[in-house]
Amino acid sequence: MNKMKDSLPSCTSLPLSLSSEDLNDLIDTTRDWALMHGLSVRPITNTTKDILQHNYTVYFTNKLFNIYETVINEGIRQKISLGLFRSDLMLETSCTNDCKKLQPFCCWKQVEMNTMASGMAWLGPATTQLHKFVLNEIGLGDAIINLPDNKAIEGLCSGILEAWKIYNDPLAIIIFVVEDFSYNISDQRFHEFEIKRQNPNVKVVRKTLTQLSNQAKLGINNELLINNNKVAVVYYRCGYEPKQYPTQKEWDVRLLIERSLAIKCPSIQYHLAGTKKVQQALANSNVVANYLNNDKKVACIENIFTGLYSLALDENGNAATDMALKYPERFVMKPQREGGGNNIYGKDIKYFLQSIKNPCERTAWILMDKITPPQQLNYLISPNNKIQLSNVVSELGIFGVIIGDENNILINKQAGHIFRTKLTTSNEGGLMSGTAFSDSPYLIDL
Numbered sequence: 001m002n003k004m005k006d007s008l009p010s011c012t013s014l015p016l017s018l019s020s021e022d023l024n025d026l027i028d029t030t031r032d033w034a035l036m037h038g039l040s041v042r043p044i045t046n047t048t049k050d051i052l053q054h055n056y057t058v059y060f061t062n063k064l065f066n067i068y069e070t071v072i073n074e075g076i077r078q079k080i081s082l083g084l085f086r087s088d089l090m091l092e093t094s095c096t097n098d099c100k101k102l103q104p105f106c107c108w109k110q111v112e113m114n115t116m117a118s119g120m121a122w123l124g125p126a127t128t129q130l131h132k133f134v135l136n137e138i139g140l141g142d143a144i145i146n147l148p149d150n151k152a153i154e155g156l157c158s159g160i161l162e163a164w165k166i167y168n169d170p171l172a173i174i175i176f177v178v179e180d181f182s183y184n185i186s187d188q189r190f191h192e193f194e195i196k197r198q199n200p201n202v203k204v205v206r207k208t209l210t211q212l213s214n215q216a217k218l219g220i221n222n223e224l225l226i227n228n229n230k231v232a233v234v235y236y237r238c239g240y241e242p243k244q245y246p247t248q249k250e251w252d253v254r255l256l257i258e259r260s261l262a263i264k265c266p267s268i269q270y271h272l273a274g275t276k277k278v279q280q281a282l283a284n285s286n287v288v289a290n291y292l293n294n295d296k297k298v299a300c301i302e303n304i305f306t307g308l309y310s311l312a313l314d315e316n317g318n319a320a321t322d323m324a325l326k327y328p329e330r331f332v333m334k335p336q337r338e339g340g341g342n343n344i345y346g347k348d349i350k351y352f353l354q355s356i357k358n359p360c361e362r363t364a365w366i367l368m369d370k371i372t373p374p375q376q377l378n379y380l381i382s383p384n385n386k387i388q389l390s391n392v393v394s395e396l397g398i399f400g401v402i403i404g405d406e407n408n409i410l411i412n413k414q415a416g417h418i419f420r421t422k423l424t425t426s427n428e429g430g431l432m433s434g435t436a437f438s439d440s441p442y443l444i445d446l
Contacts, residue, residue, distance in 0.1 A: 009123055010382035011438040012421050015131045015147060016394055017376070018441035023148065026108055026398060027414045029300045030087040033113065034400045035412055036282065036291045036301065060242045061275060061336045063251060068268045071258045077222045078260065079405035081267040082163040082233065084156050086118035086397045086418070089304065090373045109306040109371050111395060112334075115274030116240045116266050120438075121152040121399055122190035124418040127438040146443045148417075152399050155415025157194040159401030162411060163263045164202060164232045166403070172232035173203045175262075179238045180208055188237050205229075209239060213249035216256055224260035231262045240271075276334045280308040280366040307369035311362040320367050324349050332368045345370070345427045375424055380437050394421045394439060417441070 088111040224231040309320035333344040373393040397418040403411040421439040
C-alpha cells in the first residue's frame with residue numbers, strides 16, 4: 001500500500017507557458033512522424049531487417065523480430081494495424097543549428113516515439129481541468145481560454161473503437177493485455193470506461209499474457225478466440241519488457257495472437273518501430289525522404305531530430321564511443337527497453353562503457369545528445385511532500401492514432417497531449433515513478 005500511495009500522480013499548481021505557434025506546428029510534424037514510423041517496418045525493409053538482425057546482443061528484441069519474421073514468411077493474416085503512439089519532445093536551448101529566434105530556446109527536439117502502451121492519456125485532460133479550476137479560483141478566469149483543449153483519452157479510445165468497427169463483428173470483444181499487478185491500473189480503467197461511454201455495447205476483457213497462454217486459441221478461419229469469444233482488437237498494456245514474458249508460454253501466445261485475424265495495438269511491426277535502434281536509424285541523413293515524398297514535411301521531421309548515434313562495432317560506433325567517453329555529460333545512453341528508468345546519464349556513461357567486458361554489449365544501446373530545455377518556476381504538488389516553488393523543465397507528449405495496412409493509411413490523427421514537468425536536477429521524468437509532475441501548457445504568442 002505504501003508503494004501504491006507513493007505512486008499517486010503528482011502535479012503542478014499552475015500551467016506552464018508554451019508558444020501556440022509551436023504547438024500547432026508540432027501536431028502537424030508528429031502526425032507525419034507517426035506515418036513514417038508505421039511505414040518504416042511495413043512491409044519489412046532491408047534497412048530495418050539489418051538493424052534488428054545485427055542487434056544480436058539484445059535477446060528481447062531478437063525474440064520480437066523472430067515473431068515478425070515468422071508472420072511475414074507465413075503471410076500476415078490481419079493486414080490492418082492500430083497504432084496509439086505518443087511522440088515525446090522537449091525544447092532545446094543549445095541547438096547547433098543556425099536558429100535566429102529571439103527567445104529563450106531555439107527549437108523542439110524529439111526525445112522518443114512510444115509505439116506501445118503509451119499511457120496517461122486520462123491524466124492530461126484531468127490536469128487541464130484542475131488548472132482551469134485553479135485559474136478561476138485565483139481570479140484569472142479570463143486566462144482559461146489559453147489552455148488548449150485536451151481530449152487525449154477520448155481520441156485514443158475512439159481509435160480503438162474504429163479498429164473494432166473495421167473488424168466488423170458486433171459480438172467480438174476487445175482484449176486489454178495487462179500485467180499481473182499494475183500500478184498504472186487507473187489509466188487502463190479510464191480507457192475501459194471511455195470505450196463503454198462511446199459505445200456501451202462493446203465488451204472489454206482484461207487478460208494477462210499468462211492467462212492468454214492458457215485460454216487463447218485460433219478458430220477455423222484464424223480468428224482469435226478467448227473462451228469461445230471472437231476478439232476484434234488486442235490492446236497491449238503489457239509486453240514491452242523482458243520480465244513480462246517469464247516463460248516460453250508468453251512468447252508462444254504473442255506469436256499466436258500475431259497469427260490471428262484480431263487487430264493488434266500494436267502489431268509486432270509497430271512494436272518494433274518503437275525500438276531505439278530503429279529510431280536511431282530513421283534519424284540518419286536522407287532516410288526520412290525514403291518514406292515521405294514531401295520536401296517540406298521531410299525538413300520539419302528532420303528538424304526535430306537530435307543527435308542519435310549507433311554504438312555498433314564499426315568505425316562510426318567506435319567514434320561515438322570515444323565521444324561518449326570524452327564528453328559523457330553531453331549524452332544519454334538508451335537501451336532497447338520501454339517502461340522508464342533504464343537510461344544512463346552523464347559520468348555514469350563513462351563508468352558503464354569502461355566496465356563492460358565484451359564490446360558487443362554496447363551494441364545493445366544507442367547514444368543520444370542530451371537535450372537542454374529552458375527552465376521555468378512552478379509550485380510542485382506531490383504525495384507526502386510540502387508544496388515547493390522549484391526550477392523545472394517540461395516535456396510534451398503528443399498522442400496520435402494511426403490505422404492502416406501496407407498500402408493505405410485509413411486514419412492518422414492527433415489525439416491530445418500529456419505535459420510533464422520535472423525538477424531541473426532530475427534525469428528521469430516518469431509520472432508513476434514520482435519523478436515527474438502532470439502539467440498543462442498555457443499558450444502564449446511569441
